[in-house]
Amino acid sequence: MIYFDYASTAPLNPDVLDTYTRLLPKLYANADSLHAPGREAQRLMEKSRAQIAQLLSVRGDEVIFTSCASEANSTAIKGFALANRHRGNHLITTKAEHSSVAAAFAQLEQEFGFRVSYIPVTTQGIVDTETLYKALTKDTILVSLMYVNNETGAINPIEEVSAYVHEHSRAVVHVDCVQALGKLKLPLSMLDMATFSAHKIYGLKGSAFFYKKRNIKLLPLINGGQQEQGIRGGTSNTPANIVLAKTLRLALENQDEHYAYVKKLHAQLCTELSTLNDVHINSNEQCIPHIVNVSFLNVGSEIMLNALDERGFCVSAQSTCSSRSRAYSHVLAEMGLGDHIATHAIRISLSHMTTSEEINQLIQALKEINHDYRT
Amino acid sequence: MTTEPNNTIVYDHILVRYGELSTKGKNKKDFIKRLLTNVKNALCEFKGLTYERTHDRLYILLNGENAEAVADVLQHVFGISSFSFAIRIPSDIDKIIETGFTVAKNSTATTFKIETRRSDKHFPMISDEINRAVAGEILRNTALKVNVKQPDLRIQIEIHEQFTYVMTGRIPGAGGYPVGVGGKAVVMLSGGIDSPIAAYLTMKRGVALECIHYASPPYTSARAQEKVIELARLISRYQGRIRVHIVPFTELQLAIYQNCDESYAITIMRRMMYRIAERIAQDCHALAIVNGESIGQVASQTLESMGVINEVTKMPVIRPVATMDKIEIINLARKIETYETSILPFEDCCTIFTPKNPVTKPTLEKAQKMESRFSFTELLEQCVKNTTHIDVYPKTGEQDDQDLF
Structure with a gap:
């Protein structure tokens, strides 16, 4: 083959696999349990979060673990739109997004009555920025576009778009960075939210995370306990979240x-x-x-x-x-x-x-x- | 050695300027000695460093160690007013001009100023002549302009007999006195926002600290204790290592609640804590008790309460945050990075058994009368006897999990 x-x-990095198989049988305690093994699980998971944050030059509380990038995209997009509806009813995305983004917007449009502008792409496969800029209104609360297109590899000018959107509107910018992670430099300080996946960078499936600026409020899609600041309920996938730090480090190194x-x-x-x-x-x-x-x-x-x-x-x-x-x-x-x-x-x-x-x-x-x- | 073939700057020294030491006359020598010890301890993980001490400067020779990483640690050492990355060159005017020029050329600044300090008065040019010589070279060969009031780039040149140091920038130090020159004290570390700040401020005045933490298991959790250890770790950065005494307080605390009026429970409890603190302080040769009490913040911190509580000890009780507003304390806690840990929500022994109506104006007679109802001396002895201690270091000792990341 x-x-x-x-x-x-991508196949699993042997170093990641080794660490994971060492953790999996041992670290089964719930990271939210108050007993010693629970505290240890929590400590290691938070250490991982801190390292991921450091590798990406963001804050620890800006990293949210999820089960996959599709969940991360859904949480960022739907979570943001639904929690910030009072600020406006208009959303912008492009016509060349990954299905998890496209479907999230379609649902917001059809089920929740948001107005969505789908911006066309050029013959080069990148977003038509002029059309996007013209689509911005006072009512626009979210602009979401991918960094690297998953079918063609086309690179969107996210820095330019983000700078323009921030200067000319109140909208926040979400970028699906799944295909860019481990390949391109990530200008996260310019973005409000960004999505990443572990298995594209030789990590585990069922493991992903997204970055979200501290001040951004999201409505949780998965209701549960206090995990991930209440944004993403459900018992933490501790071993996977812990090895994500190593996965990312190896990819970036x-x-x-x-x-x-x-x-x-x-x-x-x-x-x-x-x-x-x-x-x-x-x-x-x-x-x-x-x-x-x-x-x-x-x-x-x-x-x-x-x-x-x-x-x-x-x-x-x-x-x-x-x-x-x-x-x-x-x-x-x-x-x-x-x-x-x-x-x-x-x-x-x-x-x-x-x-x-x-x-x-x-x-x-x-x-x-x-x-x-x-x- | 100072400039690589491609003419980029490699700083090989850190020049450290002493803090308030100059005001201290005869003690100065001890101060400098202590500062050197503290700096060495703080930087012990950088094996390559060597040190040179003079009467007014400390020079750290980097020998290839990472200057930025060293600076991060150095910023937490008290007794340093400021420090700069420096290049050491022979005291030769041609070499000085060349290095000054290289520094300017590699900068992104548009304006500059040369500041020469000529310690070696035998050097054939005076400071101003050196300023002009170096600035002239830069003006002729770059687009930079001189601005003496607000330059983007300040190039400092210090000329000594053998060597000259060329520096840019000045990183502020932590100020204060070297920890240890002011003797030792114990600090009551609860886990809240105030006590780490009290500890920080005390260390800043040169006082070395040991911490006392009152634990009431199972009413207080292991997480609460871990939080205190983490706080101790954060403040240990200012003295290199800190000892935390953990007092098993449960029995005594329960006895208080059984024998005293609820409204006086906190008053009596604080009196017991002071007594224990005094005993531990005597054992470890500490000269004072430090705590995070702030006037009027809670019932036990009114002047009346302080009087009744303070009555049990003759030892000086230092309350560095007594007159600070909560918001000032919080700002300081943010600055020294203890805030995020302090606000983690775990019970400490002051927050369990909280009485509904604690007395704000206790009287000594009543307190003494309630204490006479039970023989607390025995319980107090047990507390002191069963106290354990943990030594906490700035770096988390859990290196064994490093391979997971």
């Missing part, structure tokens, strides 16, 4: 080195892809090198995926979180690339664990499939 689906999820390496792989992959016939590379030079979205004009997404799967290659056709629906990339369609490209795209995602040889093998397989299954 050759893995090219790191944007969906080698960030520059890994980035440079992946950039080389990316150059190799793109050079090879451009020699193939009837290929359109949908990611451009401004995208992060970890994601290459490419359409084989004569082979549909599903056929390509199945054929690669048969040969032992793992790629995605679109956002993995919506893979059960028809193979149609709404992101590519929003970029104005047309239905044909949107139904013939696959996403190849790279990592520091990918080798140059693996890319050669993938290219070879793509060549064969492109030739054998052209329609």
Whole structure:
């Protein structure tokens, strides 16, 4: 099996696994229990939170643990909108967001009567900032956009958007940073909320967190006890929350080195892809090198995926979180690339664990499939 | 050694300016000695450091240690008025000009000022000539302009016989006297906001401290005790290490509630605490009792109450926050980072058994009469005898969990 689906999820770092398996049987006490093992669990979890905060240059009480990034996105977006309705009824997001963001806004619009502006993206896959700025009103309370697009790797100008929004409105800015963590520098001081996931940076599944400025009030989606400042009830997933600090440290420590390496792989992959016939590379030079979205004009997404799967290659056709629906990339369609490209795209995602040889093998397989299954 | 090939600045020294010591005449030598010991203790984790002491300055040779990390620790040492990162070079005018220029070139400032101090009066140029020589070089070769009133960049040059120190910036120290020159006292550390501040202010005047904590298990929880230890850790940064005496107070406290009027319970309890504190102070050669009482804050802190409570000891009782408003105390607690810990909601022995109507104007006769109803001496002896202690250090000792992170 050759893995090219790191944007969906990544294998577990052995160091993280080792720490987790040491903790799991031992640290079973409830972190909110008053007895000694409970206090120990609490102490270690808070130490982890403090380290995460330090690594990201934020405060400890600005880090909230959740079970996944989708939950974090839902909590940040719905929690904020519902708790701040008295300040305004208008929300802004983009047309190329992850399903957890898009669905949260859809629910706020349909079930709760918020007015939502969905801002289009340019042909480069980034948000059309002019349209976004024009959409801001006195009534706007939240602007949410992703840092790095999960299908194309396009990088939104979040610093510029955040600065503009803060200067020209009362809205807070939420950024889905899931695909950016461990790859790009994070300007968290400019943002009000940001979402992160552990399993994309070689950590555990079922483990994520979000950053939220201290003064921001959220309505909890999961009601429960005093955990996570009452924003996220439920017994703390202590061992997972503890190893998240190590997961993040390891990811950030080698960030520059890994980035440079992946950039080389990316150059190799793109050079090879451009020699193939009837290929359109949908990611451009401004995208992060970890994601290459490419359409084989004569082979549909599903056929390509199945054929690669048969040969032992793992790629995605679109956002993995919506893979059960028809193979149609709404992101590519929003970029104005047309239905044909949107139904013939696959996403190849790279990592520091990918080798140059693996890319050669993938290219070879793509060549064969492109030739054998052209329609 | 001072400038790397690419001309970036590498500070190799920290120059430390003494605090109020200069006013202290004959004792000065002891003060400096104590300060050096305290600085060394505080910085013991930086193995590479070496020290040079002179009558008016302390020089810390970094020998490759991280200057910023050292500065973080140094800011908590009392007896230092300020310190600066410095480059040491030979006292040679060409070298001085070159270093001053390199410093200016590497700065993002737009205006500067040169401040020379010539301790070595044999140096062939006077301070003003040196100022002009260095400034001239900078003015000719960079876009920086001179501003003597409010410069962005202040380059200080201190010329001594053998070496010259070139510095920028001045980091304020913690002030006060070196801890230990003023003898030792005990502080009653409850876990609230006030007592850590009382301890901090006392240490600032050069007094070394040991802490006393009254624990009433099972009425007070282990978490409450951990909180006190954490507070002790936070204030231990100012003296390097602090001992916490933990007094098992339950039996005596229960006896008080059984034998005394409810309204007097707190008064009697405080009298017992003072008695125990005095005994512990004598055992550890402390000369005073320090606490976080603030006039009028609660029933036991009215002047009447203080009089009745204070009656049990002849030892000086220092109340550093007696005249401070709560908000002033809180601001200070935020500054020394004890506030967040202090407000954690755990019961301490003053908050359990809180009487509904504590007396605000107790009288000594009544207090003595109630104390005569039970033989507290025996219980008091037990408290002192069974007191345990924990030594607390600024760094959390739990290095064994470090591999988890």
